[in-house]
Amino acid sequence: MSRSDDPGHYFQTSDSLATIERRAAKASNKHGDPIKLPSKILAVLADKKAHKVYVAEAAGNVKVVDLETGNARVRGEPRSAPLTCLALSSESSTIYCGCWDKSIYNSSLTGTSQAGKQRPKLVGHADFVKCLLTTNVEGTSVLISGGADATIIVWDVETGKPLHKLKGPAKAIQDLVVDPMGMPDDLNESSGGVVMFSASSDREIRRWYIGKAKAYELPESIEHPILAHETSVYKLCFDSDGDLWTASADKTSKHLVRSRDWEADTTLQHPDFVRDVVVSEEAGLVVTACRDEEVRVWDASSVDLVCTYSGHYEEVTGLALVDASTVVSVSIDGTVRKWSLQRKDMTRYLEEVEREEAGTVVDEELVEKKDGLLTADEEAELAELMDEDD
Template structure:
């Protein structure tokens, strides 16, 4: 154990003190042009109607819109003081509504502010709550079923709820459906995504009647569901059920333009699963720690991952080669969002929002800046190390004087 007169050091190991000191030193860096908020950031959402901005969910129970051009981070919802884990935007009775999933087992919906309004200036601030989970709500997914809006939620209770948003009454009552895996497990639902290819033709369902949703969970299983207004069930005939591509929790799922699946897992990997080969893994992106998120930039052929080791990594989607490692966060990176014209935006429990270029030129400039900083630190260390140290000439002179004393 480390011993110190500083009360803040009591009961801390040497390793934990070193980690704290490293993070404190790193906290002042300006890589990624950080926007610093007051609490941990657990989720980020790109809202197409607000170009150059992102919406973030904080552990303090606040939702903010962050302008990437300025330092403004305005609150637009404050549903509770409990941590908010996920965000979604969907129309409720025709009104664009912001939904926030919370640790307190509820989902909070508020009318979405206009482009220039804030929480305080909303005259019709009428929040509503969705109650259907018995544990933390971990993920949200908006969808359209037969032209009607719905919201899907996944919880730590292992349940997927489907909420009707077509009417005010429908979106405040009981869910349309409550789903759990056919094996009866209670593993937390970590992520929900829509299948971009829609309902497969071999499924005996009316055209346009429903959607296919993929879910991932804390027991490493990836499952597929058919959901319509009338019924919802797990698909088990056409693919292996469940898909088992990882050793443990699968935190995120993301489809690319080909309809193939990218995954992020606590086993330290992100993987590419090929649909035409029965979801066979053909690319493995290895990390030193949990992979929290993955997004795909199809236009540039890049895959971006967020890791618990504080880094954001950019990979070549075709070869799986590592292209760039962005280091700026000093705590776990919790989410990513692609923003047109800005590259990728990352958020972290260090309370910062940072943006990173996905252009080769931008990545080179970042690498050069890091090298310049390292070189400066080395020179500074050398300068500090000279104090009190004799040169070779001075040492020779001292030795001669000592010989004379003899």
Template structure:
């Protein structure tokens, strides 16, 4: 017997019914030029070869390459498995090998990482990296010399460094006591052409740790020092938040921006021994943060459905983009455009040009137009998941 996913088939409280009605009304809005997909979107990544396209990871278990201007789906990448599981994170490599001009990586609930060679014609079957014992939560792709490296983080509290071509583990890093939820490549570690990299990791126990990554060896580094190669540990973690870390991003100054379930985003300053300099307070969990260096903006994604634009220098909220009708799960900065994705299954685009932001503020101040009579009601699309899977996904995202 098939299992129903229709909410109407289950008992719902008045509050739940009101919330469903609110989302149905809000789903009609065209703010951010929504591109609607049939599943919850859990992650987004840039197409390094085409700025007009993005990759999105779906709870339905596929990655789609979306054309931003038209909303067309250019490609669909499916793991080679009989049972598709939600894909939670993405990374794209530009290293060419074996007839491919790059590799698309996706981390999955099924504990595996899927690796699609990017080719000019068609889609090749993915290779699979297996080694974690729980959900994959974050990925970073980089090159060390001639070696293509992938770094993965998991709910099993470990970080694995992979040789992509060989499909083998180079190192397993342990130090976190809870699931590792975020990774960031420290940009300054790449500027000098060194044969190693430095990454930061964040977990669901609010800890931020720092790691030396190389082909020969990988190990933890102290966060109170900017030394790059001192082995040792365990070291005391950097504690800037009250609870789970959802995102880590470095800006061009080498400062670290964070997003957390403690309802804040922060800027942690490298030259001040990683002290907190700026705190951006939100009404709910902050899922992602990006920094627009040219415009002087910081943009955040929140569980309250909003995308917020902050003045980087002052930390003042400049504008709130309202359009999504479910939690915003990811952001991608493309020049003076920020692209957001959400549990509502939409991809939306927001201009960060000052003139466009001022216009958006003026438009937001106007009273909403009355709905046209007879307008067809647009209901939020289902995710293709069962009720049990929906509940498990919601619990997982809330607890991380």
């Protein structure tokens, strides 16, 4: 154990102190043009038309961040609990956010006030809301939510009432995505319905039919769920071929091929949990976010590691493609950073990093250890939520 007169060092191991010191030194870096917010950021969603992103904060705010000016404005009323996930409905110009308090809140993006018009919350989950998805089912706009209670709820956004409540696997629902390839030929259902994939903490990827009158898990999914990972699957992302990219707590991101019955033909190894994955088709790149604080860019064809963007000094919690050549990352460190996916810019960044002297000056404003936004119990609960593998 290290010895120190600093009260903040009491009961901490040498490894813990080294981590604190490393993060403090790293915090002053300006890589990715950081936009600093006052709270941990747990989710991000891009508004590609306006070159801005929406973020969900542990402090209970949804904010819209202008990537050009760095300005951040609150949308909707602040909540008393951390916000965990976001979804955007372009049809109704509404932003939805899932919360620790088991509710889903929504605000109009076209309200006359700066904060946007507040609407009634949606209540139905028995535990944290962990993921949200908006889509259209047979002409009806729906919101689909997944929770730590292992439940999927399909909501009619016009009435605010549940259309369906589905019991998922035994563990928390981590992510939901609509199959872009539409309905399978052998599925005898309305063409207006959708097929949805779910990821969960029990490592299983499952498939569901979602219609207006009924919703259920596909028979082949019940018999043979997709088992590509050893533990929790955090994120799912389809590419233009209808194949699936995944992010998992088993420290890998995988490419699952539809024509091979979802067999993995590519595995991207990481040193820690992979929190998110996005694909830039035009750039031919795959981007992953890792708990080790790094954003990695991979060549989608050769699967070579093209660039590792190092800027965050806490766990990276989410990624969002703003356009074909720009990806945004958010982190527990409270920063929003943007990274170029152009090859020349990545080469320039790597050369710049090589030129930098070892060590950085600590920026006290960025590395306050106690920001007062969460209690010790809430910090522990947040860590448990983020690391849930069971």
